[in-house]
Amino acid sequence: MTTPSPRWRRQILFADVDAMFASAAAVKDPSLAGKPVAVGGPPPRGIIAAASYAVRAFGVRSAMPTAKALQLCPDLILLPPDPPLYRQLHEAMRTVTDRLFPLTEWSSIDEFYADTTTLQSLHPDPLALGQLVKEELYAATGLRSTVAIASGKTIAKIAAECHKPDGLIVVKPGTEPSFLAPCPLHTLPRIGPKTAARLQALGLTTIGDLLDARWDSMLQRLFGNSLTVIRDRARGIDNEPVVTDRDPKSVSRETTFDRDTRDPNLLERTLREFLGLLTHHLRQDARAAASCLIKLKDSRFIVTTKRRRFPHPLNDEAVMWPTVRQALHELISPETAYRLVGLALTDFAPASPSLFDQRRAQALEAMDRLIVRYGPSVVGLGGIFPRHMTRRSTVT
Ligand SMILES: [Mg+2]
Incomplete structure (x- = not known):
């Protein structure tokens, strides 16, 4: 018999579809599954909007010029965006989340937060809840996703980011600082690629480095008043509420x-x-x-x-x-x-x-x-x- 896990004071679930646009193309045309598919505009001016994991292996990334992507991966199958298909899949996912959660915040067409604090008597095991969400989203759409459960929105998002694709991760309360410490700097929201590069040039590479007293004065100069919030986030302190994108009344x-x-x-x-x-x-x-x-x-x-x-x-x-x-x-x-x-x-x-x-x-x-x-x-x-x-x- 397993002992019941203690109730979390706050529990947030974050789910993010893996390479949504590229995966959607394979849902519509299964012969594309596993192939080097990317969605974007044609060269010379087009850019890549979404890259499948098969083309990411070649170094292709979203926001890259299509011309460069074709150099890196000459067999790349370039598809135009298909917004009606994305909307249809999004609605199918909403049907799942509307059934599972009292309140969902969709932060984009393919990712959402749900506050699962009040669901703990129904789902005492967060790992099982995460697995259920992944399975239900897949059954409804054919799309694979990564799910993270943590005590706050920021850490859940970072945890998912670090476990893509098809990942499932639970960050238990109390383990937030040790979980975050080795994560790369750029995974922390508010640290854009430019800031990350600047910090890297100075010798900081991980989220844990932001908490190192050696860098106090330099970080103070760089971030000013924002440093307190950034360091709270680096410790996993984050009380941002999940806010529904629909009328809660x-x-x-x-x-x-x-x-x-x-x-x-x-x-x-x-x-x-x-x-x-x-x-x-x-x-x-x-x-x-x-x-x-x-x-x-x-x-x-x-x-x-x-x-x-x-x-x-x-x-x-x-x-x-x-x-x-x-x-x-x-x-x-x-x-x-x-x-x-x-x-x-x-x-x-x-x-x-x-x-x-x-x-x-x-x-x-x-x-x-x-x-x-x-x-x-x-x-x-x-x-x-x-x-x-x-x-x-x-x-x-
Ligand atoms: Mg996604």
């Missing part, structure tokens, strides 16, 4: 049907699945919602909404469902065909543990574990989405 889901529907049962089943998923997010985030908002769009694109308050803030699907269902039936007009249905939960309050009795709380926690692993459709509502229904869902 509500969570919502909506979907557009392939064919407009007059079937109230289909609308009900769809809302019930949304409610299950949204309450799952609220519980993970220790929040409860005081109101719900139902949205319908009919075949003439007319949108109608109905808002209802719960007797008090809730995050238990079974208790909330009668209110949501009743609001839906007040909103539906007979003989109207609907193309879209959506549900938002708003007016958040912190969830109090006394909201449930002990057994109900345990049942919900078990269900949350299943939702994280298999998705919401398996829990109680197995496979409610018929084939003719497309899902364009968002959590805001």
Whole structure:
């Protein structure tokens, strides 16, 4: 039997797709897998936007002129950028992160931070959580990624940087300074390539060197007031919050049907699945919602909404469902065909543990574990989405 690992005061997960644009090309055309692919503009003026690991072996890097890349790797397969493909893969990744995490900050199209502090009872082993994220992203997109889990954003990003490609690394609390010390200087944000080169000329090569008292006066001159922050980061001290790029005041889901529907049962089943998923997010985030908002769009694109308050803030699907269902039936007009249905939960309050009795709380926690692993459709509502229904869902 293994002893449970102690709870982290703060836990941040960072994930970054490996060579996203080049890897995306191989997802679209599998015959390109493992080949020296790069994405960029043609010579003489073009530059490389992304290089696969196969061409990186030749010394090709992003931002390099394509002409030089072709000198280094004459067999290079140059492809133009494919933004619609990247957007499609990004949305597929968001579907995964929306399901796994209450809050995600996408810092670019292919990398995100998630604050996983409140998920530790669901995922006591950070290594297993990282593995799950890698597998889910791969299953949804065919893209490999590197995942790092640490106590702050900066260190998680550096750790991922040092373990690419297809990496998985957990930096345990308390080990941050020793982990960072041997990392190259340029991996620390705020130390650009120019500054790194200047420091290198003076004899500093690693993040640990920034903490060496021998360099105090020189670093003071170079960085001035920023030195305190830089040295905090070099020690792994970083309390920057994960900030969602979406409105945290509500969570919502909506979907557009392939064919407009007059079937109230289909609308009900769809809302019930949304409610299950949204309450799952609220519980993970220790929040409860005081109101719900139902949205319908009919075949003439007319949108109608109905808002209802719960007797008090809730995050238990079974208790909330009668209110949501009743609001839906007040909103539906007979003989109207609907193309879209959506549900938002708003007016958040912190969830109090006394909201449930002990057994109900345990049942919900078990269900949350299943939702994280298999998705919401398996829990109680197995496979409610018929084939003719497309899902364009968002959590805001
Ligand atoms: Mg990347």
